[in-house]
Amino acid sequence: MLGRALALLSEFRPGEHEVGLAELARRSGVAKPTAHRLLAELEAWMLVERTGRGYRLGLRLFELGQVVPRQRDLQETATPFLADLYEATRETVHLAVPDGAEVVYVQKLSAPGGPDIPSRLGGRMPAHCTGVGKALLAFGPPERLDAVLAAGLTRRTPRTVVLPGMLGKQLATIRRLGLAEEHEESGPGVACVAAPVTDASGVAVAAISITGWSNRLDTRRVAPAVRTAALALSRALGGAPVLSSLQEP
Amino acid sequence: MLGRALALLSEFRPGEHEVGLAELARRSGVAKPTAHRLLAELEAWMLVERTGRGYRLGLRLFELGQVVPRQRDLQETATPFLADLYEATRETVHLAVPDGAEVVYVQKLSAPGGPDIPSRLGGRMPAHCTGVGKALLAFGPPERLDAVLAAGLTRRTPRTVVLPGMLGKQLATIRRLGLAEEHEESGPGVACVAAPVTDASGVAVAAISITGWSNRLDTRRVAPAVRTAALALSRALGGAPVLSSLQEP
């Protein structure tokens, strides 16, 4: 029963204003009367709300989501730093954390007029083809890269790096520079510079990035700002900022 | 079963790194073996994660929380505006939405060195004793104020307004000025200026505020900035910015 209810919750999609019972039943494979009943219970707990013509996820879910320890402290501490970086560069700013072979975006400040960036607050992207993901891999524990390679390097654009050897070379460069770049590997027209946010042992626990049009973003100009913000955030989190030159492979 | 699982989820508290099984069972009133089993299922769905010595809410819950329509679009559009306001004033910035007799904070940029503000991203406060809450009441439908009065005006500090008549007077002033102020009504030493964010029909759907020390925040200085940001956000959301002078009671 619990699994079915949770399966229903998973069928709500970002951007949808509401979803009808029949559609939710179809998507989840749960019979309509069962779905109806489960949704009523979820509604009683405010995880789901009724709309005129269907259901939507409830505000209580947002509230619970903000209690999650893995992102809560980070997001709260990071947001002013991200705001600074946004102000300084006027480009779209991201903060992401690692989860398995992927990254999860826990904060995003979007600049107007930017490219159609595939990222979404609360959304996931494969680590290997995103700036933040590569920063997390370069400065993360080996198991993180193992997980990515085990999951396979999927192609998202013609520019996506799908050879483990090439990815390894990229990561070595990133470790040397303390900065990761991405050029249309996750989405067309998208460029990005990212820097790791490290904990007390120097392991990347998050990454900050600036994202813009690949034919317009001056990565050399914004890179030091990204790195600066990441170092400051690392310090604010009680971490040890990684001196990248000390990571020479 | 579902209710019990959801009751367990509700027992995780902000700021806790982890919670043990026995404590969760105590808090929720669910028997230990049952709690153990339910947590295992929640873990399978990634809503809960195991830690060394207990459990914590899982990142998946954050992801689901970011799909919630009531805050998602607003938060995404609002964050750059809030970043602007944060940069312009260097004070703590909030964005809140109404829910029943309370407000829920959907974004917050904290300035260092500020007062111990009782608000929390994803948290709730009574509407009647917060700047954002009063802005939402002054520019909201009458049912919203009815709900607050029905819930009762609870006292949070010696300065909390608990007489319906006084609150009504405050709301009238707010409607005239287009701005709500709060002086130590929600917490000691806390002052705040808030402005409504309105939809196409002119009803407040959210509110923005600046919060700082009551003996230091120059509300007259920051008020126009708050109102400016709120008006800009209203427009960005497709709303009709309320010309406050047209709301003369």
Place this chain on the structure above:
DNA sequence: TCACACCGTCTCGCACAGTGGAACGCACGG
């Protein structure tokens, strides 16, 4: 207007799943 498709809601016979007291091994502190 009528027929059809689809919606959300409810019923009830059927089937299986949920529950928690008790036991156990382990860890910690006095």
Place this chain on the structure above:
DNA sequence: CCGTGCGTTCCACTGTGCGAGACGGTGTGA
């Protein structure tokens, strides 16, 4: 060592969950 509390497992007991089908309502197209 003993007592306390932890997390984990077991199993007898019982309670709950499930969905095919029916129904009334709505919307659309011929």
